[in-house]
Amino acid sequence: MKLSPIEENYIKSIYYLQAKKGNVNTNSLAAHLETSAASVTDMMKKLKRKKLLEYKKYYGFRLNAAGNLYALEIIRRHRLWEFFLVSKLGMQWEKIHDIAEQLEHVSNDELIKKLDDFLGNPKTDPHGDPIPNEKGVMPVLRQIALKDLTIKKNAMVSSVSNQTPQMMEMLNHYKIKLGSHIKVTKQFVFDGSLQVKIDKQPECIISSMGAKNIFVYDN
Amino acid sequence: MKLSPIEENYIKSIYYLQAKKGNVNTNSLAAHLETSAASVTDMMKKLKRKKLLEYKKYYGFRLNAAGNLYALEIIRRHRLWEFFLVSKLGMQWEKIHDIAEQLEHVSNDELIKKLDDFLGNPKTDPHGDPIPNEKGVMPVLRQIALKDLTIKKNAMVSSVSNQTPQMMEMLNHYKIKLGSHIKVTKQFVFDGSLQVKIDKQPECIISSMGAKNIFVYDN
DNA sequence: AAAAAAGTTTAGACAAATCTAAAAATTTAT
DNA sequence: ATAAATTTTTAGATTTGTCTAAACTTTTTT
Missing domain, CATH: 1.10.10.10 (Winged helix-like DNA-binding domain superfamily/Winged helix DNA-binding domain)
Known part of the structure; x- marks a missing residue:
């Protein structure tokens, strides 16, 4: 329908x-x-x-069940488009909601399937809210700050809690994007900074400030 | 308005x-x-x-002038989305028109600007039809078959005249996409095959059959 | 230049989504 | 348990885009 x-x-x-x-x-x-x-x-x-x-x-x-499923389908479209707007077009958070409100009504199953694949099957939107799968199932995710990520555990960047130009500059510099694979390889107790591996890039250091504001899911 | x-x-x-x-x-x-x-x-x-x-x-x-401009804005949105659906999501031509008819009504200037940049500022849609710029000006393009491209002249892939699985397989293999930069580096008179450079990849050979069906603009 | 044909507009009705104001039902207070 | 307050529904009007059928213009034919 x-x-x-x-x-x-x-x-x-x-x-x-x-x-x-x-x-x-x-x-x-x-x-x-x-x-x-x-x-x-x-x-x-x-x-x-x-x-x-x-x-x-x-x-x-x-x-009822049918209505619920329909709602989840709309939410799925909305959140996938939000992810697209941020991760592919580099739009700012404040601007994406209204655009996604328009895009969410574009309905074509193959489109949404291909969009999902193109985005790398993200599990959350840029705000960290889970994206229902094709069957309307919301993934149950444990989202934690990067600073709390168990050492050497694989995780994925889900959201970032502030969007100041300074923060964006840093994310940009480290090539950290939503959906990036991330792993902490070393912790420095002295200042709380972390050595991390991002996607296939060489390891780099992130300050404790940064590690507080970057959120990941580790399951 | x-x-x-x-x-x-x-x-x-x-x-x-x-x-x-x-x-x-x-x-x-x-x-x-x-x-x-x-x-x-x-x-x-x-x-x-x-x-x-x-x-x-x-x-x-x-x-009138305002109506014309508005029409060109809609056409711009439609063709950019068509390009997106084919070049980024890998959808087939027959399916993209109806989806683009929905997407074209999503209106947000920044969205369209960023989409355009993300796609690499394409000059035509997947069918080879020109995409108006932000000011409503249609680019005047000379589109020619790859086989007729002057040797060593830089060009860009604009469209492909058939979409058989065989053709798609070849394009895929050579990593030829809409918008790819392309240059003929050598012509073999014997069988009409061409040595071409595609984007930053090493040179490769394309048969005369292929070179007849791939269209480029060279201006 | 009338008559016929073709094309366009108006009149009036309908469906979807909305509104305000009044009526009806439920809940809360006394 | 009745009155008052709140919430919900109905009634009737409005707007947008649509339709059919009739009326009106323009064009074409004879």
């Missing part, structure tokens, strides 16, 4: 609010989507007709 | 029909967009209000 971008936005918002608060009501969904409660009621009837959620007048609504 | 996807499709269709036939009338635009003549009339009034075309009842319509 293919929904309109508007319907997709409803599904996505319900999913988020449900994940955050357990249940969603008409008013909170209206607030989240910046629309009226009346519009929400109308749409709930429609999405019930389309069998994406349970809905009983005055008794709230809830995504 | 930001138009809806539907309005953009009207602008784009008018542009194409105008380029092909000089002038467009209500019925032919309706046919092209698979809609009714009445819908076209309604939309012409609207696009006139938005100052994108000249329109006089019963006397036809024509894009």
